[in-house]
Amino acid sequence: MKTKSLIYYALISSIFLFSLVSIWKILVTLQGVELKNFNFALIITLGIAISLLNLLIGEKLNYLIKSTFFALIFTIVDGYIVQLMPIWYNIGIFAILIFFSLKINKYNQKYLASEHSSQIVVFDFLTLFGIVLFSFVILFPFYMMLITSFKTQAALLINPLDFSINFNQDFKELFKSYFVIFDTYKFGRYILISTFVSVGTVIVTLLFAIPAAYAVARLNFFGKNFLSTSILIIYMFPAIVLVIPLYTVFSQLGLRNSVGGLLIVYTATTLPVAIYMLQGYFRSIPKELEEAAIMDKLNWFGIIIKIILPLSIPAISSVALYVFMIAWNEFLFSLMFLDNPNSFTLSRAIQYLSGDAETPRQYLMAGSVVVTIPVLLIFVYFEKYLVSGLTAGSVKG
Amino acid sequence: MSDTLSKIEKRTAYILILPAVFLVFSIILFPIFANVWISFKEVGLKDIRIPEPRAKKIVKTIKDSPDQLKVIYKLRNSSLILEIRDVKFQDKLPKNIKPINLDERCRVISNKIYCEFGNWEAKYKENFQILLMSSDGKPINKKEIKTIKPKLTGKSDNILLNTNFTLKNFKKVFFQNEFFDLLSTTFYYTFFGTIGSIVFGILTAQLVNQKFFGRTFMRSVLLFPYVGPVVALAYTWELLLDPYSGTLNNLLMNFQVIQEPLNLLGQKYLTINFFGFDLKLRLALTTVIIFEIWRYFPLAFLFILARLQAVPKELYEAAEVDGAGPLQKFINITLPQITAVISILFMIRFIWNFNKFEDIFLLTGGASGTRTLPINVYEQGFTISDIGMGSAVSIVIVALLLIFMFVYFKLIGKRADEN
Numbered sequence: 001m002k003t004k005s006l007i008y009y010a011l012i013s014s015i016f017l018f019s020l021v022s023i024w025k026i027l028v029t030l031q032g033v034e035l036k037n038f039n040f041a042l043i044i045t046l047g048i049a050i051s052l053l054n055l056l057i058g059e060k061l062n063y064l065i066k067s068t069f070f071a072l073i074f075t076i077v078d079g080y081i082v083q084l085m086p087i088w089y090n091i092g093i094f095a096i097l098i099f100f101s102l103k104i105n106k107y108n109q110k111y112l113a114s115e116h117s118s119q120i121v122v123f124d125f126l127t128l129f130g131i132v133l134f135s136f137v138i139l140f141p142f143y144m145m146l147i148t149s150f151k152t153q154a155a156l157l158i159n160p161l162d163f164s165i166n167f168n169q170d171f172k173e174l175f176k177s178y179f180v181i182f183d184t185y186k187f188g189r190y191i192l193i194s195t196f197v198s199v200g201t202v203i204v205t206l207l208f209a210i211p212a213a214y215a216v217a218r219l220n221f222f223g224k225n226f227l228s229t230s231i232l233i234i235y236m237f238p239a240i241v242l243v244i245p246l247y248t249v250f251s252q253l254g255l256r257n258s259v260g261g262l263l264i265v266y267t268a269t270t271l272p273v274a275i276y277m278l279q280g281y282f283r284s285i286p287k288e289l290e291e292a293a294i295m296d297k298l299n300w301f302g303i304i305i306k307i308i309l310p311l312s313i314p315a316i317s318s319v320a321l322y323v324f325m326i327a328w329n330e331f332l333f334s335l336m337f338l339d340n341p342n343s344f345t346l347s348r349a350i351q352y353l354s355g356d357a358e359t360p361r362q363y364l365m366a367g368s369v370v371v372t373i374p375v376l377l378i379f380v381y382f383e384k385y386l387v388s389g390l391t392a393g394s395v396k397g
Numbered sequence: 398m399s400d401t402l403s404k405i406e407k408r409t410a411y412i413l414i415l416p417a418v419f420l421v422f423s424i425i426l427f428p429i430f431a432n433v434w435i436s437f438k439e440v441g442l443k444d445i446r447i448p449e450p451r452a453k454k455i456v457k458t459i460k461d462s463p464d465q466l467k468v469i470y471k472l473r474n475s476s477l478i479l480e481i482r483d484v485k486f487q488d489k490l491p492k493n494i495k496p497i498n499l500d501e502r503c504r505v506i507s508n509k510i511y512c513e514f515g516n517w518e519a520k521y522k523e524n525f526q527i528l529l530m531s532s533d534g535k536p537i538n539k540k541e542i543k544t545i546k547p548k549l550t551g552k553s554d555n556i557l558l559n560t561n562f563t564l565k566n567f568k569k570v571f572f573q574n575e576f577f578d579l580l581s582t583t584f585y586y587t588f589f590g591t592i593g594s595i596v597f598g599i600l601t602a603q604l605v606n607q608k609f610f611g612r613t614f615m616r617s618v619l620l621f622p623y624v625g626p627v628v629a630l631a632y633t634w635e636l637l638l639d640p641y642s643g644t645l646n647n648l649l650m651n652f653q654v655i656q657e658p659l660n661l662l663g664q665k666y667l668t669i670n671f672f673g674f675d676l677k678l679r680l681a682l683t684t685v686i687i688f689e690i691w692r693y694f695p696l697a698f699l700f701i702l703a704r705l706q707a708v709p710k711e712l713y714e715a716a717e718v719d720g721a722g723p724l725q726k727f728i729n730i731t732l733p734q735i736t737a738v739i740s741i742l743f744m745i746r747f748i749w750n751f752n753k754f755e756d757i758f759l760l761t762g763g764a765s766g767t768r769t770l771p772i773n774v775y776e777q778g779f780t781i782s783d784i785g786m787g788s789a790v791s792i793v794i795v796a797l798l799l800i801f802m803f804v805y806f807k808l809i810g811k812r813a814d815e816n
Contacts (some may be wrong), residue, residue: 036651101655123724131604134601139575146547156642157642221411236586236798242428244791245431300413336779347627368629368633
């Protein structure tokens with residue numbers, strides 16, 4: 001056994017344990033339990049002790065008994081000697097310790113003597129640490145958004161750390177914020193408008209993009225290379241430089257505050273991506289199929305409808321979902337073009353709501369939940385299509 | 398024969414691409430050129446409303462004579478600055494109703510009143526009256542008169558279409574707009590946002606590329622910030638970071654990490670005492686950059702993960718046989734395999750971060766040292782209401798972007814040559 005490996009192992013495993021326990025403590029604090037410190041020194045000491053004990057005992061004990069034993073020691077020292085906490089806090093600590101002991105179970109004296117063992121130990125724990133930390137950092141704001149929408153302004157001001165939800169209250173009380181945003185702030189209407197704009201954008205974009213992508217992928221014409229390069233360049237151009245001219249022209253044409261105007265802009269901004277992704281897919285369809293179709297005297301319209309479309313359902317659905325999400329999440333143009341609350345999209349409505357400093361935050365968060373849930377559901381459900389779409393839209397490398 | 402075929406092919410191709418090209422041209426390319434035009438003009442937000450002649454119709458009954466009605470048209474020029482020429486007015490009358498003592502500017506042709514009001518200067522107002530009488534002595538239906546709306550037409554100059562140009566906007570952009578402050582903030586934001594998202598992308602991709610329980614779930618979760626709507630996420634962060642009732646500050650204070658709440662989004666500088674040196678950290682800008690990294694590292698993660706999964710397993714196995722440790726494997730195999738994708742990602746993210754508007758706008762509105770060029774476009778155009786200035790700033794952005802893209806395509810071309 002190398003001393004270097006031993007030190008690395010003991011230190012990094014106890015730091016990992018500390019971070020696990022700290023995240024648990026933060027979550028506990030957010031249930032309104034008073035907990036004032038992380039006990040860094042104590043937990044690191046206990047962690048080092050447990051890791052070293054694990055090496056000493058090694059495989060002499062059944063690993064389940066060993067884990068339970070470690071977990072019990074830790075829970076008793078942390079929970080009953082240092083601070084008095086509700087029992088579910090201790091159960092959580094116990095579970096964390098079981099998990100931790102199982103993780104360190106595979107390290108024994110022989111393992112630490114092998115080559116590169118210190119590096120492997122560090123990498124293993126960094127991986128675990130990364131998984132825990134990234135999940136926490138990413139999910140926490142979403143968790144906060146959801147919980148805040150079930151609280152009341154007064155409760156949040158009294159104790160901003162109390163995120164516990166009282167499930168004993170009336171269903172109507174619990175979902176009060178949602179009832180308010182649908183009744184008072186007309187969110188039902190905004191959902192309809194957002195859906196209409198997004199679905200409309202998907203349909204129009206596909207209608208325009210499929211023929212164009214087919215032409216770029218298959219047909220020879222003057223300016224083809226120029227066109228495919230400019231698609232890429234246009235894709236890079238930001239919405240913010242389009243805003244002022246579009247605003248002026250749309251005001252003069254009376255297209256502002258109209259859902260139709262928004263639909264045109266969304267279609268134009270998503271077209272380059274859609275064409276780029278679709279033409280990449282169309283190229284992968286074997287040419288022989290179309291040659292046979294030309295023999296059968298099908299025209300281009302027939303080729304697209306009868307051959308290309310049925311073969312590229314996955315690509316088209318991935319583009320459709322992608323365009324839907326872009327249109328649903330879009331904010332800048334809806335901010336610029338819509339001033340009239342009757343034609344707001346969801347994003348614009350939430351921004352409008354926040355413009356009033358008096359708006360209680362739980363309404364804002366309820367609105368945010370309403371706008372976030374559809375995209376996340378679509379994303380989780382269709383993830384396979386979307387992920388391939390996201391990377392296919394890139395330059396291969 | 399083949400000649401006609403290729404002709405048909407060409408024609409078909411043009412028909413197929415025309416709708417898309419037309420739409421993209423009018424909504425994306427046209428505005429970029431229009432920006433150049435507007436940026437050389439002195440135009441305010443209020444100037445872009447085309448002046449319109451307007452009339453509000455008010456109908457009044459006259460006492461003791463039910464067969465007569467007084468109609469008042471409140472006429473006005475909607476513009477405060479431009480005149481309208483050759484204003485023409487037209488209103489319809491129901492049957493059997495005739496005007497009496499009609500204004501000399503007007504005449505009646507088959508139950509329609511036509512008037513010619515001539516030129517209206519800016520802010521023009523007039524109360525124009527017509528007395529109506531029914532020719533058969535029956536009382537006039539007031540509602541029927543009221544529902545008919547008058548039509549007005551007129552000619553006016555469109556300030557956007559005249560040919561008065563000025564360099565004033567560009568002078569203002571470069572000399573009165575704290576231009577170098579703007580530029581440096583933008584580059585700070587762009588550079589650190591890009592680097593941060595790529596570093597975290599590499600870390601998470603390396604993570605998910607290993608086998609562990611819940612790996613697919615982890616991959617979905619990592620993409621959440623990227624697919625969530627920016628409005629919802631920005632407001633959630635704003636609540637999270639609020640100095641008084643925000644969760645983060647309260648947590649840090651609860652665990653005695655800090656003594657005083659930090660106004661993470663509202664404070665320009667934070668002075669940190671570092672071994673006796675006072676370091677000034679741009680606090681709000683840093684927070685905004687962290688949000689940016691949080692939101693966009695998933696893109697880097699996806700690209701790098703896709704690349705990592707394509708690295709042949711044999712490479713790692715061979716390295717293992719040669720006695721390489723995890724760190725050596727990462728440095729000698731993984732990094733060289735992903736440098737290409739990283740350089741492309743760097744350019745893409747750099748360009749996109751350079752143009753980011755929504756994130757900063759929603760978090761700070763450009764206050765406390767987070768004013769970047771895109772934010773400035775909005776401020777100039779819609780807060781200060783100077784459309785010309787906004788366009789001039791847009792032109793600066795476009796020019797810088799073209800430079801970046803030139804570099805980008807050069808690099809891509811070079812890589813294509815190497816392959």
